[in-house]
Amino acid sequence: MTNFADLTTLRVGGPAAHLINATSEADILAATAERDLLVIGSGSNLLVSDDGYSGTVLKIATSGMKIESDACSGATVTLAAGEEWSSFVEYAVAHDFAGVETLAGIPGLVGAAPIQNIGAYGNEIAKSIARVRTFDRVTSTITTLAAAECAFGYRTSRFKAEPDRWIILEVTLQLRTGSESDPIKYQELADALGINIGDRAPLREVHDAVLDLRKSKGMVLDPGDRDTWSAGSFFMNPIVESVTSASLPEAAPKWQTSAGVKVSAAWLIEQTGFAKGDRLGGAGISGKHSLALINAENGSAVDLVALANRIRISVHEKFAIWLEPEVRLIGLALK
Ligand SMILES: Cc1cc2nc3c(=O)[nH]c(=O)nc-3n(C[C@H](O)[C@H](O)[C@H](O)COP(=O)(O)OP(=O)(O)OC[C@H]3O[C@@H](n4cnc5c(N)ncnc54)[C@H](O)[C@@H]3O)c2cc1C
Structure with missing residues (x-):
């Protein structure tokens, strides 16, 4: 039996009595009819009881990335919910896709990122989201929501407000192409880069400066720390x-x-x-x-x-x- 201590970054929590590891969209859809369904990613925003969870735990483990990119409209990137967020940020920086560089090092999977509209260093993922493809458990249909329909706010969204309704299948990001970051809005990061608020810097420098700041605060996962x-x-x-x-x-x-x-x-x-x-x-x-x-x-x-x-x-x-x-x-x- 798997315990939540092995499924979460806090490493506490009792048994996940019925655990499904969904590696395909078909696996996810097959599980949607289960009662008392708890959808999880990598457990980096969860605190689960020492008694565990008696319903079905659906662990998202899908993979895939589709990219459409041209010089005029930038890059449109569609990621499966099970992709790792920080690996994608690394990929974006390496390929000159701008807009997510200050969100480097945030643990978790892509499917969870819109739930609380992950944010750091003056940026939020909502700014880069074009649409979110979901399974709506109320209507039992696959539904795509445009960013404007997601009710994004500070650490919140429509998905967070209705936790038993939406299962996020894919997230599509709209990113600018270019090697310079978006203007830096956070003083501590601007200081680390040696620039002024509102200035831009190379994507790689911003990414690395954010990682260094995060590490100094214990905000990058490290099993030994x-x-x-x-x-x-x-x-x-x-x-x-x-x-x-x-x-x-x-x-x-x-x-x-x-x-x-x-x-x-x-x-x-x-x-x-x-x-x-x-x-x-x-x-x-x-x-x-x-x-x-x-x-x-x-x-x-x-x-x-x-x-x-x-x-x-x-x-x-x-x-x-x-x-x-x-x-x-x-x-x-x-x-
Ligand atoms: C060291 C550390 C630093 C962090 N720093 C930041 C930070 O800077 N900014 C920030 O915003 N957050 C931060 N977080 C919180 C966390 O990384 C994010 O909330 C992340 O998006 C959670 O992803 P996860 O895959 O681990 O989701 P989980 O913790 O597994 O789940 C989180 C929530 O999302 C739901 N969920 C997960 N996947 C899906 C899906 N596919 N469909 C529907 N619902 C789903 C779950 O039911 C749950 O409600 C940090 C966490 C840690 C441990």
Whole structure:
């Protein structure tokens, strides 16, 4: 029997009682009628109960890439859901396809990338998505959604809002061709590249600078580094109303967005007395990033939930803000 400890990057979780490894679209479609279906990719955004999951687990393992490219319209790339995201970014950079270079090193598979609209260093995958081909479990049809129909937002999408409805089969990206990156929007990355915000840099340099920054924060998977036994950022940066934002100390890192004021969750956590390297039971806070909760030493899902609850409650007591998980919890709930 396979355990979720072997299927997720947090390396916790009990048995996957009925596991299907879908290497073809036919395998996926054959599984769609199963009740209590949990679709997973590489488990880098999942925290599953120590009791496991009693329904059917559909692990996406399809492969394939189709490219149409010309000098006028750029590259249109269609990827199977089971392709590895960071390998594709490496391929794009090597072939002068621009637009995803700042998303280098994000773990996971292509099919999961639109679910929470993966993002990093001032960029999100939504910007490059043309369409998403899905199986709609409500209508039992294969349905292609244009990007405008996907309701993409900060770490969210229509797919995340309706987790039992959509199975992503393929993602089509529209990328610019050329060897220069998109304008850099993130100060830390601009500093690492020695350029100004709004400047461009060679794709390879941007890709490598992003990887270096990510490694320094434990945000690139490395089996030998316990600080990467995480699900990335455990909590989202909260988006708060202006009255709440005004009540925060001057020093609080925050950004105005169209949805409200986004506040740094890492800063909020540090202000409540938690620090990198802290431990609670077998769970901990990464020694490299205060937003990454890790399986520090024989950790369990119960340990991780206990630490997440302690952090959430402390932040709420001090700032009246509830941190919401970015990670999907299965068979578990936070207080
Ligand atoms: C070290 C580390 C760093 C990270 N850094 C970032 C970051 O910078 N930015 C960021 O946005 N995320 C980051 N993440 C989170 C994670 O990498 C992404 O959310 C990724 O897209 C998850 O991919 P996955 O294949 O592992 O999906 P899983 O964790 O297996 O699944 C995630 C969700 O997608 C659903 N799902 C998966 N595949 C499909 C499909 N084909 N159809 C329908 N639903 C599906 C699952 O049901 C689940 O709800 C990080 C994670 C780690 C461990």
